[in-house]
Amino acid sequence: MKKIILYLGLASIGGMIAGAILLVFAIIIATPNLPSLEAVTDYQPKVPLRIYSADEEMIGEFGEERRNVTPIAKFPDALKKAVLSIEDDRFYEHHGVDFQGVARAALVNLGGGMSQGASTITMQVARNFFLSNEKTLTRKLYEILLAWKIEQNLSKDKILELYMNQIYLGQRSYGFASAARIYFGKNVNELSIAESAMLAGLPKAPSAYNPVVNFRRAKIRQEYILQRMRDLKYISSNDYAEAMLEELLVKGLGKEFNVRADYVAEYARQLLVTMYGENVYVQGLKVYTTVKKAHQEAAYQAVRKGILDYDLKHGYRGPEGFVEIPNAAFDSKQMKRALDEALISHSSSDEIQSGVVLEASSSELKVFISSGEMVSIKGAGLSFVKEALSPSAQPKLRIKKGSIVRVMPSSNNTFQIVQMPEVESALISLNPQTGAILAMSGGFDFRRGQFNHAMQAQRQPGSSFKPFIYAAALEKGIMPRTLVNDAYLSIGGAETGSKPWEPKNYDGKTEGLMTVRAALARSKNLATVRIIRAIGPVYAQSFIQKFGFEAEKHPPYLTLALGAGSATPLQMAVGYSIFANGGYGVEPYLISRIVDMRGKIIFEASPQAVGDESLRVLDERTAFVADSLLQEVTRSGTAASARVKLSRTDIAGKTGTTNDAHDAWFAGYHPKVSAVVWMGFDKPRSLGSNETGGGLSLPVWINYMTRALADAPDMPRVKPAGVEWEDGDWVIPEFTARPKYPSLKD
Structure with a gap:
């Protein structure tokens, strides 16, 4: 037995020695094949592309690896x-x-x-x-x-x-x-x-x-x-x-940025790829935009509110889906799995969460929402869906146990039933003095659709395009006090180049002779058509190109006066900036500077400042008088509520509504901010028979401007030489000497 133990001991020692020899041999063989330590001694990680606001708040990050060394x-x-x-x-x-x-x-x-x-x-x-x-x-x-x-x-x-x-x-x-x-x-x-x-x-x-x-x-x-x-x-x-x-507040998916600027970040990303190629995703570049945090947050909230307000006016379309609720305890694994699976394809949209109805009556809903809470909704929180709670409601509208619905917080820590809207909207604002983009909201929710309506949506601008026609008329001698007839008009096919046309005012009524100032303030279509007939649509088409519009998007027909061409909200904001800054062309830009991973500035914008006469695209006298016409719109016209709600006398703008209310606009400005709001459906259809730009887009503009102009001083206009006050209105004597247009009164 002792021999066996001795033998086993010697064998173990021998095995250990052999193992040690093998290990040493393996180390000798492996050591020369070890890689260089350059990857750690000269650490060069993949660092993503980061986008920042002008206030240096991160608004976007692009790259496979999100890293901050x-x-x-x-x-x-x-x-x-x-x-x-x-x-x-x-x-x-x-x-x-x-x-x-x-x-x-x-x-x-x-x-x-x-x-x-x-x-x-x-x-x-x-x-x-x-x-x-x-x-x-x-x-x-x-x-x-x-x-x-x-x-x-x-x-x-x-x-x-x-x-x-x-x-x-x-x-x-x-x-x-x-x-x-x-x-x-x-x-x-x-x-x-x-x-x-x-x-x-x-x-x-x-x-x-x-x-x-x-x-x-x-x-x-x-x-x-x-x-x-x-x-x-x-x-x-x-x-x-x-x-x-300690209560841990973990941020939800998609909420890692404090400023909601997805459309801004995506546009900046596109610009960087164009400038530097696909390598921008790993080079650690920091891109500082011109967008200001306060402006961007105001734009985001204003657009969301405007869309939801519209949606709440136009009725409930029914639950998003239905799920069979298992016959199990609420806190059971079976129930939680069923609820989680039901909501996985109904992602939240900021404050709007999806939920499954677990109990339903005409006076109360108990809803399990995507944040994991069970909420009780009653009273005012059900007002939007009151009819859908009735046993006699149409099947597609009926809310019952198992219905998938949307909820959002309301006052006093309660919730209300809402729905994901179908309508879209956009807001974009510029500094008229430099062209810097201050805010951009391209739609209701970037995750729902990446199409940037602020920059990509070519839509009919409707009456918001009229100021450019009126500016053209000023240089033909048609002044604010000039009389124009707001009366029925029939235009034959020979003049239209197509079918006979009988334009109408929005309300179908006429007021007879009125001043050009009143015609724009009240957005009179018939008067505006008479103006473009007088100056000629070919001349008008040529003139609007001063504002950056493309001739091919605005054919030289009489309908040009009523905004029958197409333009993006960005193009409209640029055009209105020219009225705001006294007649200077501006080039919109988003990127102010780019910094590499070592802190070196590799790009810095150098916008041309307003005041350089080489940038002038519009006579300063024309710009001043056109601005006074647009101030009248906010003083006594279709946008008078803006002046009241903002308590400002230095704002100007124009409402716009297209045929059948397919598009609703408001374009307006202060000398420091030019902002445009659009609302409509991606596939054009009527917003409603009584909907207008003044009712839909103007409130969005006001909400945005309330914050955007919070610290802006009152800025009265300075009259340029060559403009006189005669008989209660502004005139440009040099232009009034030009041919008269008796057809305006026909």
């Missing part, structure tokens, strides 16, 4: 300790390898062929930068050797810095600085102990511990990490207790 000193101590407590609490003591952990992993590997655990932070850096995730003994050997090599060449702090910037943490975020913004909307140095522990739990399994989609699981891991931090004396018992009780 941060020096180790900028990471808060609590975050570093949270990471060390769960990943490698002996990090500052070992030399790259924790031998106890490696021995345990090696035994598992020899037994089952796959290694497990025990990777130090240095080993993880080696794996993340140089190796695959394949779990084999060979890969583990290379990982150990690389860890030693890294420790010989880099300081501990540098290794930890590499780890904390490179590690994948879900939601396309790489590194803890990026994760802090994406999950909590904070700079990394603002993280609390509780938030730090939550993020420290992500490296092991970013999908499984993602707090956005698996908050409960993420919370369990966070609490374990907090316990580790306490046990390791990284935090005090009081810190631990406070962190355990």
Whole structure:
């Protein structure tokens, strides 16, 4: 028996010696084949393209890897300790390898062929930068050797810095600085102990511990990490207790930016790709736009409110869908799975959430909403869908148990039933003095549709186009006090080049002779057609090109006067800027500067300033008098409510409504802000028989301008030389000497 034991002992020793020899041999063979450490000694990560507002607030990020490279000193101590407590609490003591952990992993590997655990932070850096995730003994050997090599060449702090910037943490975020913004909307140095522990739990399994989609699981891991931090004396018992009780506010998907400017960010991205190609997604460029945070938020909110107000006026279209509710307890896995699956294809739109009706009566709905709450809706919250709660409601309108509906917060912490709107709208504003884009909202929800109505939608501008025709008439000697007949008119096919035409005013009524000023203020179609007949549509087509409009989009017919061509909201904003700035052409621009990853400015805009006479496109006298006509619209005309609600006398603009109310516009300005609002359906159809630009788009414009002009001083106009006040109105003597147009009174 002793011989057997001796034999086994010698065999074991021999095996260990042989294993050691093999290990040394493997190290000798593998060491020369180790990769260069250049990837970590000269760290050049893929850093995404980032878009910022003029106030340096991030509004967009593009790239496969969302990363914000941060020096180790900028990471808060609590975050570093949270990471060390769960990943490698002996990090500052070992030399790259924790031998106890490696021995345990090696035994598992020899037994089952796959290694497990025990990777130090240095080993993880080696794996993340140089190796695959394949779990084999060979890969583990290379990982150990690389860890030693890294420790010989880099300081501990540098290794930890590499780890904390490179590690994948879900939601396309790489590194803890990026994760802090994406999950909590904070700079990394603002993280609390509780938030730090939550993020420290992500490296092991970013999908499984993602707090956005698996908050409960993420919370369990966070609490374990907090316990580790306490046990390791990284935090005090009081810190631990406070962190355990802290309510974590995790940001939802798509809400990582504080400013809602998706259309702005996307347009900036397109411009950058045009300028620099597809490599812009990995070069770490920072793009600063001209958009101001306050302006952008005002535009976003104004457009959303305008669309929802319209939608609430035009009736409920019925639930979005229906789901069979299982006969199970509300808190059961079966019920939660059924509800989650029902809502997965009905994504939220900012404050508008989807929900499943669990109980329905004529006076109350109990709805499980996408945020995970059960809400009770009654009273005013049901007013929009009152008819849909009746047992006699049409089947497609009826709200019942299992209906998928939309809810949004209302006053006093209550909810109301709404619906996702079908109508679209856009708002764009410029600085008329420079052309800088101040705000852009291209639609109701960028995630629902990326088509940018502010820049891409070619729509009929309707009566909002009339000021350009009136400006053309001024230079033909037709002054504000000139009389024009607002009477029925029949135009034969010979003149129209097509069918006979009988234009009509919006209300179908006529008022007879009136001044040109009154005709524009009251948006009289018949008077406007007489004006373009007098000056000639060919001349009018040529004249409007001064404002940047394309001739081919505005054929030289009489209908040009009523806005029968097509223009984008951006083009209209540029055109109105010329009235606002006294007659100077402006080139709209969005990007003010571009900075590379090293902080070097590689592009900076240099817009030409208004006042340079080489930029003049409109006679300053014409611009002044046309501006006075547009001020009249806000004083006594179709936009008089703007002056009252804004309590300002220095604004001007024009409403616009096309045939059958397919498009509703308001274009207006202050000397410092030119803004245009459009509303309509993507596939043109009537907005409603009584809908107008003054009723739909003007309120959106007012809501935006309330904030945009909050700090703007009152800016009275300065009369240029060559304009006189005669018989109660402005005249341009040089132009009045030109031929008269008796046909205006016919």
